[in-house]
Amino acid sequence: MSAAKPEVLVIDDEIQLRRLLRFTLADAGYEVREADSGHAGLVAVAHHQPEMIVLDLGLPDLPGLDVLRRLREWTTIPVLILSVFGREEGKVAALDAGADDYLTKPFGGAELLARLRALQRRTKQVEPANIVSFGSIEVDLVRRIVKKAGHPVKLTAREYALFRLLVTHRGRVLTHRHILREIWGPALETQTHYLRVFMMRLRQKIEDDADSPKYLQTESGIGYRLMGEGS
Amino acid sequence: MAVTIGGWLARFHYDVLGHLYLLTVIVLSLRVSRWPALISALVSALAWNYFFVPPRMSFVKPDLDEALLVSSYFVVALVAGQLTSHIREQQRSERQREQRATALFNLTRALAGTHTLAEGITAALRQTDMLFEARSALMLVTEEGCLAPHHGGSLELDAAALSLADEVRREQCAGGRFTEIFPDAVSLHLPLVREGQVLGVLAVCLPQRVIRINSQQRDLLEAFAAQVALLIERERLRSADERARLLAESDRLHRTLLDSVSHEMRTPLAVLRAAADNLKNDGARHRAGLPAEIVEATNRLNRLVANLLGQTRLEAGVVRPNLDWCDARDLISAARRSLGDALSGRPFKLDIPADMPLLRADAVLMEQVITNLLLNAVHYSPAGSPISILAGWNEAKAQVYLTIADEGRGIPAELRPQLFQKFCRGHRPTGNGLGLGLSIARGFMQAQGGDIAVTDHPGPGAWLTLHLPFAKHAVVPHE
Numbered sequence: 066m067s068a069a070k071p072e073v074l075v076i077d078d079e080i081q082l083r084r085l086l087r088f089t090l091a092d093a094g095y096e097v098r099e100a101d102s103g104h105a106g107l108v109a110v111a112h113h114q115p116e117m118i119v120l121d122l123g124l125p126d127l128p129g130l131d132v133l134r135r136l137r138e139w140t141t142i143p144v145l146i147l148s149v150f151g152r153e154e155g156k157v158a159a160l161d162a163g164a165d166d167y168l169t170k171p172f173g174g175a176e177l178l179a180r181l182r183a184l185q186r187r188t189k190q191v192e193p194a195n196i197v198s199f200g201s202i203e204v205d206l207v208r209r210i211v212k213k214a215g216h217p218v219k220l221t222a223r224e225y226a227l228f229r230l231l232v233t234h235r236g237r238v239l240t241h242r243h244i245l246r247e248i249w250g251p252a253l254e255t256q257t258h259y260l261r262v263f264m265m266r267l268r269q270k271i272e273d274d275a276d277s278p279k280y281l282q283t284e285s286g287i288g289y290r291l292m293g294e295g296s
Numbered sequence: 297m298a299v300t301i302g303g304w305l306a307r308f309h310y311d312v313l314g315h316l317y318l319l320t321v322i323v324l325s326l327r328v329s330r331w332p333a334l335i336s337a338l339v340s341a342l343a344w345n346y347f348f349v350p351p352r353m354s355f356v357k358p359d360l361d362e363a364l365l366v367s368s369y370f371v372v373a374l375v376a377g378q379l380t381s382h383i384r385e386q387q388r389s390e391r392q393r394e395q396r397a398t399a400l401f402n403l404t405r406a407l408a409g410t411h412t413l414a415e416g417i418t419a420a421l422r423q424t425d426m427l428f429e430a431r432s433a434l435m436l437v438t439e440e441g442c443l444a445p446h447h448g449g450s451l452e453l454d455a456a457a458l459s460l461a462d463e464v465r466r467e468q469c470a471g472g473r474f475t476e477i478f479p480d481a482v483s484l485h486l487p488l489v490r491e492g493q494v495l496g497v498l499a500v501c502l503p504q505r506v507i508r509i510n511s512q513q514r515d516l517l518e519a520f521a522a523q524v525a526l527l528i529e530r531e532r533l534r535s536a537d538e539r540a541r542l543l544a545e546s547d548r549l550h551r552t553l554l555d556s557v558s559h560e561m562r563t564p565l566a567v568l569r570a571a572a573d574n575l576k577n578d579g580a581r582h583r584a585g586l587p588a589e590i591v592e593a594t595n596r597l598n599r600l601v602a603n604l605l606g607q608t609r610l611e612a613g614v615v616r617p618n619l620d621w622c623d624a625r626d627l628i629s630a631a632r633r634s635l636g637d638a639l640s641g642r643p644f645k646l647d648i649p650a651d652m653p654l655l656r657a658d659a660v661l662m663e664q665v666i667t668n669l670l671l672n673a674v675h676y677s678p679a680g681s682p683i684s685i686l687a688g689w690n691e692a693k694a695q696v697y698l699t700i701a702d703e704g705r706g707i708p709a710e711l712r713p714q715l716f717q718k719f720c721r722g723h724r725p726t727g728n729g730l731g732l733g734l735s736i737a738r739g740f741m742q743a744q745g746g747d748i749a750v751t752d753h754p755g756p757g758a759w760l761t762l763h764l765p766f767a768k769h770a771v772v773p774h775e
Contacts (some may be wrong), residue, residue, distance in 0.1 A: 098504055153660050154618070171594055224774050241620075258621040258769040263656050265623060276625050276646045282633075283626035286618065286660040 070096040071185065074115040076106030076132065077147065078125050086119065089174040095181075103127030115142065119177075119185055120164070122148045122155055130159055130240060137163035143184040147172075153286035160240045160287070167238065167287075183236025197232050199293030200280060202271060204232050211271075218270050223248060227263055228271070231281065231291040240288040264289065310348035314369055325380035330334045333381045337373035341366060351413045368647055392745050396516050399427045403523050413531035418448045420524045425450055428517070429503055431483075434530065436496040437463050443497065451483060451501050461497040466493055470518075472592060473502070474509050484509075486517060488525035552719050556730050560600050564593035569738040588637070595636060599671070603732045606664060607718060610739035617658035617744045621769055624652055624687045624698060631666035637675060645684035652687055655696055656767035661740040665748075668733035669700040669760055673728065676722060676758060677704030695746075695763040707750055715750065737762070 073095045075086050080101070087097045098113060100106035103124045110118065118136070122129035133144060144166045149157050156167045165187070166180050197204045201214040209225060211218045220228060227248050231239065245254040253259060264283075268275040280293050317340040325333035345366045346353065346628035403423045403436075410416040417434055424432045433449030435458070443461055445453050453461075460478055464471040464485040471477035472485040487494050498521050502509070509517075571586045571593070609615050625648060632639060655662075673683045686699040707715065707722070714720045718735035735746070737760075741748045746764035753759045 150598070150605075171598055173591070221775055231353075248650060258654055259772050260622045261621050262772040265625075277629050277632070278625075283623070283630055283659075285627070285630045285663040286658070 070094060071117065071230060072096040072113065073117045073119060073181070074098045074106065074109055074113065075119045076099060076100045076103065076109075076124070076129075077119070077121040078102060079121070082121075086177075087177075088182075089177060093178050093181075103129070103132040106132055107226070110136060110140065116188065117181060118142055118144045119181075120144050120146050122146050122152070122159060123177065130155070130162060133159055133162050133164055143188060145177075145180055149214040157240055157242075157287055160238065161242060165237060179236060181183060186236070187234075190251070199235065199291075201273075202280065202293070206233070212292075213271065220267070220270060224263060224267050224270070228267055231289060235291040238284050238288050238290045241289075244288065249288060260289075300647050313348045314344055314365075317341075318369065318373055318376065321377045322380050325377040326384055328381070330566065333377040337370065339375045341370035341373060344369065352665075358438065385401055396512065396519070398517060399423070400519055402427075402524065403520060407523065407527050413528065413535075414448065416527045416531065417446055417524070420520070420527065421449050424498075424500060424520055427520075428513075429501060431501045433457075433499045434496055434524070435466070435499070437494060444495075449499075453499060456481065457485075458482060461499065464497050465494045468500075472499070474514075484517070486521040488521055488528060490525045490529045493567075495525050495532075498524060553730075556719070557600075560730055561597065564596045564600075567593040572662060581730065592637065595638070599667070600730065602664060603668070603730060603736055606736040606740070607732050610736065610743075615661070615740065615743045617661055617740075619656050619658055619744065621654045622657045622659050622662065624648060624655055624696075627655070627657070627662045627666055628685055628687075628698070630659070630663045631670060633666055634663065635670055638671060639683070641680055642674060643682040645682060646687075647684060648687040653689055653696055653766065653771060655764050657744050657764055658740075661734070661744060662762075665737045665740050665762060666698070666700070668737050668763075672733055673700055673702035673704070673758070679704035690763075690768055691766075693763075694766040695767050697761050697763040699751055699759050699761040701753075701757055701759045703755075706756060707758045712750065716748065734760075 071094075073090055075083055075090075075097060077083050077086070077099075078101050083099050083101070087099065090097045092274060098109060098115060100109045103126050106118075106120070106124075109115075120129055120132060121245045124132065133146070136142065136144065141163075146156070146159045146167045147170055148159075149165055149170050149201075153237070156169075160167065165184050168177060168180060171212065195205065195207045197206065203212040203215075204210075206229065209229075211220055211225070227244065228243060230247055241257050241260055242254050245256060245260055248263075249256070249259055264281060265275070268278050268281050271280060272278045280291055282290050282292050284290055317674055321333070321337050321340055324336045328336075334458060356668060365544045403420060406419040407416050410419050421432050421434060424430060424769050431449075431451040433451035433453050434446045435453070435467070436446050443458070443465060445458070460472055460481050463477060464487050467477065468487050468489060469475075469477070470484065470486050472481035472483050476486050483499045486498045486500070488496040488498055500517060567589055571590045574586055575583060625646075628646060632644070670683065681703045683703075684701050686701065687697065689696040711720065712721055716734050716738040719731040720734065721729055721731035737748050741764070742760055746762065748760060748762050751759040751761045
């Protein structure tokens, strides 16, 4: 950890939630700043330029989505949004509008910290690692080689492209639309069945048990996330 | 006249001609009404006397015999004519009464076979049309107290007809054609009155060629109107009963909901409170287990809120499934992940064919449905017993399915009819639950064009099958 603590701005109107987030984040070595409304949050971002933002989508003064859009007009600071169960369209809209990840309330502290670590990795990656490994999987991003328990796994070009996208964003959610656009191009960004079929094939090659995947996890109604922390 | 000319030409004896005249009068009485019969009797008596009774071409009659003969002829002709026409008249009214009875019988029979007000009214209007060769329409007094045309009539009601109907309703007497009120109107309007209250107005448009209606037709029309009024009153009472019953039912449901919601919430809340107090107490010896208890309690509360929200959305009719291609394995693993520790200690078996087709479904709704079913399986089967999911598709029924199976005691037969209704709960060893799980499952599945059903199977346990229409997507290229 660097000398200066990474600063996290929490924008949430619920005082109890802010308090708990402060405990959790401070214990994990973050510098915590708080804002109790959307407008106050926007001002705080402009003044302090935090390293990461935790933003509640349900703010009383300004919809979280609007806060996010205004932020994205001038900054790429990673934003983790907090939402509630059953508002999947809202989450997808926020992710498509530039949010980097989401958490559904109620969430656990460990989950929150894992998400933030994944976001931090994104900003810190000045020089992307050549080799990423998690569990029994090892991916050599330069030589385009995937190994499972030491044995090479044969992936087709597009399977590799899909896997690489998830690996480089590991720990973070990627929406269906995002993945489809990246791998198949904008013309096919609504053709979810492409994604499903390729994900099925990928799981059969990567996972120990493709029927209950450990790494390539689905987020219902939102997208996929590659689980597995590591270097 | 024929007899006169014939008699004149044939020169029969005047006696024979008298009988012929009599016969003619009786035959005539069979065809015409009372007054023409009487006149024909008189004319024939005079004609017979004048033309045939000697001296011919003269009324002068000195002979007493002959005078007696002529006058008795007159009386006989008169009486015979009147009797005959009387019988005929009776026959005719008999026939009319019968027609009327048949028409009313047909109407009541048609009405008895109907189940709703709309059906009854349609049947009544059709009978009216048939019997009177008319076109008809009905206006009903609505709950707001205004008169509104009921659909399904064969007569188009224009603004004039509607204002006439209002007039008829106010006056509580027939109006329009054939009456004193607006006789120029095209149709006859009859009020439908029950116990001094106008329930509606029946408009009947008789064919143009009918220039007047007699009292029998009028009576029959009014009898029809009375029958329709009776029908409306009956249906109104029935629907009022139904409403009262529904109100009582929803009241009961609300009480049940409140009772069980407060019970279901208090348990995890009590756990949270107790755990917090224990954590505060530094001397407590079992602090290590508390975090898990707290997490379990919040999960329970969270699921409760999700189900209450789901039920509310279903009842408000705001569930709009966002159908997309889903992998059944994804749905199942997401549901298992969201259940977390609730499934621990349960061997899980997934039986899914390698070429299982994608489902056209809303992933979020499906996740909640599968979560509810898995949780039910946990609650209604012994600890440690396995839970399995079988997936597949049925070509013949064009369905894809997921069957969630446990090895518990199964679903008691007496519970089956109301299994998918809200607040239906089985007996289970652990807690009570809200009884919303299966009701939400059915609601969500139906919203996606599928359904849920109990599957009969050999062996123990409950098998619940979710099915969705089989949908085919375009072939995905290999690269």
